[in-house]
Amino acid sequence: MELLLLVFLLLAAMSAAVESITSTAVKTGCQERCGGVDIPYPFGIGPGCSRHGFELSCVSNGSGAGPIAVLAGTSIQVTRLSVEPAESQVMLPVGWQCYNTSQPTRTYPDWSRAKTEMNRGGVYRISNTHNMLVVLGCNTVGYTESLRSEGGAYSSTYYTGCMSYCNNSASAQDGQCAGVGCCHVDIPPGLTDSSVNFRVYDHTGMVDYSPCDYAFLTDRTNYSFRRADLIKMDKNRNVPVWLDWAIRENGSMSCAEAKGKPGYACVSVHSECVDSTNGPGYNCKCTAGYEGNAYAPDGCTNINECDRPSDYPCHGICQDTDGSYDCKCHRGYQNSGDPKEQPCSPKFPLAAQIALGITLGISFLIVGLLFILMMRQKRRMNEYFRKNGGSVLQKVENIKIFTKDELKKITKNNSEVLGQGGFGKVYKGILDDNTLVAVKASIEVNDARKEDFTNEVIIQSQMIHTNIIKLLGCCLEVDVPMLVYEFAANGNLQDILHGDNNRRVPLPLDLRMDIAVEAAEGLRYMHSSANRTIRHGDVKPANILLNDKFKPKISDFGTSKLLTVDKDFTMFVVGSMGYIDPVFHKTGRLTQKSDVYSFGVVLLELITRKPTIYDANCSLLIDFQKAYEQENSGRAMFDKDITIEEEIFVLEEIGRLAMECLKEKVEERPDMKEVAEQLVILRRSRKSRQGNYNISPQQFEEMSTEGTPLSLETAVSVSSSVLSAPSTPANNDFSNA
Incomplete structure (x- = not known):
C-alpha cells in the first residue's frame, strides 16, 4: 500500500x-x-x-x-x-477564376484554395504593415474578406479590393501595378483570416491576353508585376504572407492585466511585456542590453557589446558589464564628453597650457555673445508673454503670474513627472511656502486663440469651490503656457477604482457616497452657482482628482464651454467614449444635461467598481440597464465589497438615480442640483438608519415620490429633524452634508 x-x-x-x-x-x-x-x-x-x-x-x-x-x-x-519581433511567415495559395474560351462571359473558378483559416488558436493576425492584396486581370474586380465577427451585422467583418482594367493587349506594363492589368491595396490590422472573390465581367475579345483573374495576399516586397502573368500564372502557386502573433489567452489580457497572473508568458529574468499592436494581447521581449527568447526561463542573455563595435561604439577601452558596457579613454588620453560618442584626444602638453592663456582673451568675446543671447532670450520671453495674453491676465486678482525662472525652481527643472495630460506632461512642484502644486501645459496660443485662452483662465480663476481644483497661477513666458493647480495627493478616481493593485484601495460605501455627493456639488456649482455658468464637457473618473483626505476635485476644463444662448453647439465633438452624451455626440449640442449624463456613468462605476467596458467586451451601461429591465434591481452588478443586506436599499436608489441621469431624452434627466439633493437625502437617510433612527426605505419613498425628487428645503428639513443639524447648508453647499 x-x-x-x-x-x-x-x-x-x-x-x-x-x-x-x-x-x-x-x-x-x-x-x-x-x-x-x-x-x-x-x-x-x-x-x-x-x-x-x-x-x-x-x-x-x-x-x-x-x-x-x-x-x-x-x-x-x-x-x-x-520571437522578436513577434512575426511568422507562411505560404498561402493564390485564388483564381478563368474564362471559357467559347463563352467568355462564363467562368470556372477555384476560390476555395485561397480561403485560409490559420487562426484556430486565436494567436495570429495578418500583418497590415508587411502585406498587401494584389489583383491581376483585365476588366475585373477582386476583393478579400474575413470571417464574420461575433455579433457582427454582416456576413464578414471586412471587405477590400481593387479594379484592374485593360484597354488592349498592350495596356499592361511590366513593373506597373496601378490599375492597368494589375492593382494592389493595403489591408487593415486585426484580420484573423482571408478569402478572395471576384466580380465577373464580360471578357469577350480579351481571352487571348487575359484568360484568368488572380487575387492573393502577399509580402509587399515579394511580388513585381509582369505582363506575362496575365497570360499564364501558375495556379498552384503559393506566395509568402507575414503574420503577427501575440499571447492572447485568458480573454486577451494586456500587460497590466496579465502580470502576476498564472500562465504569464514573460518568464525570463531580463524580460519585459509590451501590448500587442495588431489585435488584443501582449508580447514579451528582452530588456535593453539583453537578447534571446523572453518566453523561456533564462532565455534573455547578456549582450557582449564589445564584440559588436558597429552597434555599440567605443573610442577607448571597452569593458562588458551585465546589461550594458563601460568605455574609458586609454591612459594619457582624455575626453570632455562620452568616449562612446566622441574620440579621445591626448592630454594637453605644456605648450597647450601656454596656449590656454591666449584663449582667456577670447573669453571676453564669449561673454559678449552670451549677453546678446540672453537679451534675445529675454525678448523671446516677452513676446511669449504678450502672445499668451499676459497684459490681460496680469490684472486678474485671483491668480499669480509666475516667471519662467520661478517655474523652473518650483518644479526643480521638471524633475518629477506626475502623469501625462491631454496637452503634455504634468509635473509636481513645491511653492516657497511648501505648498504642493501640479504644473501642466495648456493649449498652444496664437493671436486667434488668445482671447479664448485668457477668458478660460479668468473663468477658472473665478471658480472658487472646495470640490473644484483650484487654479493658482500660470507662466506665460514660454511657448506653450503652463498652468499651476493645487495638488491632489491621491491622484484621480479612475486609478483608485480601476487601477492596478498598487493603486486600488478599499472604498467603503461611506467614502463612495461622500465622493459622489461632493463631486455632484462641484458640478452643481459650475452649472448654477459660479459667476458664469459652465459646462464641463468631459466628466469622467479620470477628471475627478482626490486630495490626501479623498475629497473630490473636478478638474481638466480643456473642453469646458461658456454657456451662452448663442453658443450651444460645437463643430468638434470631444470627450471620452463611454461618457459622452449620445445627444451631444449626434448633434454637437453640449448642455448642462450632457454633464448629468456623464455623471450618471460615474455613479455606476462607484457602486459597481467596473469600468465602462469590462471583461474584455462587456458594456457597463447596457448590462446595468438590462439588469433593471429584467430584475428591477442592479444587485447582481454591485461591487461585492459593499454589497451587504443593510446597504442594498441605498445602492438600488443610487442605481435608479444613475438611470435617470442616463435617460435618452434630455428633458427627462434631472439637473445637477436635483442629483445633489437626492444623493444628500440618501446619505443622511443611511446615516440615520445606522444611528438607529427610524427612517425606513418605505418612509424614504414617501419623502421622494418616483420621478419627482424632493426639494432641497424639504430634504434638508426632514434630515435635520432626525439629525438635529442646521436647517439649510450654507450657500447650498452639500459637500459637508
Whole structure:
C-alpha cells in the first residue's frame, strides 16, 4: 500500500511539472528545427512543446525533398518564425477564376484554395504593415474578406479590393501595378483570416491576353508585376504572407492585466511585456542590453557589446558589464564628453597650457555673445508673454503670474513627472511656502486663440469651490503656457477604482457616497452657482482628482464651454467614449444635461467598481440597464465589497438615480442640483438608519415620490429633524452634508 501511494505521488508530481512546462517554459527534448525553420518557444512540435495556439507539425512535403513545418491541423507551410519581433511567415495559395474560351462571359473558378483559416488558436493576425492584396486581370474586380465577427451585422467583418482594367493587349506594363492589368491595396490590422472573390465581367475579345483573374495576399516586397502573368500564372502557386502573433489567452489580457497572473508568458529574468499592436494581447521581449527568447526561463542573455563595435561604439577601452558596457579613454588620453560618442584626444602638453592663456582673451568675446543671447532670450520671453495674453491676465486678482525662472525652481527643472495630460506632461512642484502644486501645459496660443485662452483662465480663476481644483497661477513666458493647480495627493478616481493593485484601495460605501455627493456639488456649482455658468464637457473618473483626505476635485476644463444662448453647439465633438452624451455626440449640442449624463456613468462605476467596458467586451451601461429591465434591481452588478443586506436599499436608489441621469431624452434627466439633493437625502437617510433612527426605505419613498425628487428645503428639513443639524447648508453647499 505504501509503495502504491508513493507511485501515485510521483505520477502527480510529474503531471504537474509537465503542465507547468507546457504553459510557461520550454520542455526539454522538443524538436528545435523542421525543414530549415528554427522553432523557438512558444512555438513547438508535439505534446507539451508549445503554448496553446502555437502548435506546429513537421510533415513531408510530398516531393521527397524533405519535411516542412506547417501550422498544426492545416496544410499551411511555415517558412520563418521570430520571437522578436513577434512575426511568422507562411505560404498561402493564390485564388483564381478563368474564362471559357467559347463563352467568355462564363467562368470556372477555384476560390476555395485561397480561403485560409490559420487562426484556430486565436494567436495570429495578418500583418497590415508587411502585406498587401494584389489583383491581376483585365476588366475585373477582386476583393478579400474575413470571417464574420461575433455579433457582427454582416456576413464578414471586412471587405477590400481593387479594379484592374485593360484597354488592349498592350495596356499592361511590366513593373506597373496601378490599375492597368494589375492593382494592389493595403489591408487593415486585426484580420484573423482571408478569402478572395471576384466580380465577373464580360471578357469577350480579351481571352487571348487575359484568360484568368488572380487575387492573393502577399509580402509587399515579394511580388513585381509582369505582363506575362496575365497570360499564364501558375495556379498552384503559393506566395509568402507575414503574420503577427501575440499571447492572447485568458480573454486577451494586456500587460497590466496579465502580470502576476498564472500562465504569464514573460518568464525570463531580463524580460519585459509590451501590448500587442495588431489585435488584443501582449508580447514579451528582452530588456535593453539583453537578447534571446523572453518566453523561456533564462532565455534573455547578456549582450557582449564589445564584440559588436558597429552597434555599440567605443573610442577607448571597452569593458562588458551585465546589461550594458563601460568605455574609458586609454591612459594619457582624455575626453570632455562620452568616449562612446566622441574620440579621445591626448592630454594637453605644456605648450597647450601656454596656449590656454591666449584663449582667456577670447573669453571676453564669449561673454559678449552670451549677453546678446540672453537679451534675445529675454525678448523671446516677452513676446511669449504678450502672445499668451499676459497684459490681460496680469490684472486678474485671483491668480499669480509666475516667471519662467520661478517655474523652473518650483518644479526643480521638471524633475518629477506626475502623469501625462491631454496637452503634455504634468509635473509636481513645491511653492516657497511648501505648498504642493501640479504644473501642466495648456493649449498652444496664437493671436486667434488668445482671447479664448485668457477668458478660460479668468473663468477658472473665478471658480472658487472646495470640490473644484483650484487654479493658482500660470507662466506665460514660454511657448506653450503652463498652468499651476493645487495638488491632489491621491491622484484621480479612475486609478483608485480601476487601477492596478498598487493603486486600488478599499472604498467603503461611506467614502463612495461622500465622493459622489461632493463631486455632484462641484458640478452643481459650475452649472448654477459660479459667476458664469459652465459646462464641463468631459466628466469622467479620470477628471475627478482626490486630495490626501479623498475629497473630490473636478478638474481638466480643456473642453469646458461658456454657456451662452448663442453658443450651444460645437463643430468638434470631444470627450471620452463611454461618457459622452449620445445627444451631444449626434448633434454637437453640449448642455448642462450632457454633464448629468456623464455623471450618471460615474455613479455606476462607484457602486459597481467596473469600468465602462469590462471583461474584455462587456458594456457597463447596457448590462446595468438590462439588469433593471429584467430584475428591477442592479444587485447582481454591485461591487461585492459593499454589497451587504443593510446597504442594498441605498445602492438600488443610487442605481435608479444613475438611470435617470442616463435617460435618452434630455428633458427627462434631472439637473445637477436635483442629483445633489437626492444623493444628500440618501446619505443622511443611511446615516440615520445606522444611528438607529427610524427612517425606513418605505418612509424614504414617501419623502421622494418616483420621478419627482424632493426639494432641497424639504430634504434638508426632514434630515435635520432626525439629525438635529442646521436647517439649510450654507450657500447650498452639500459637500459637508
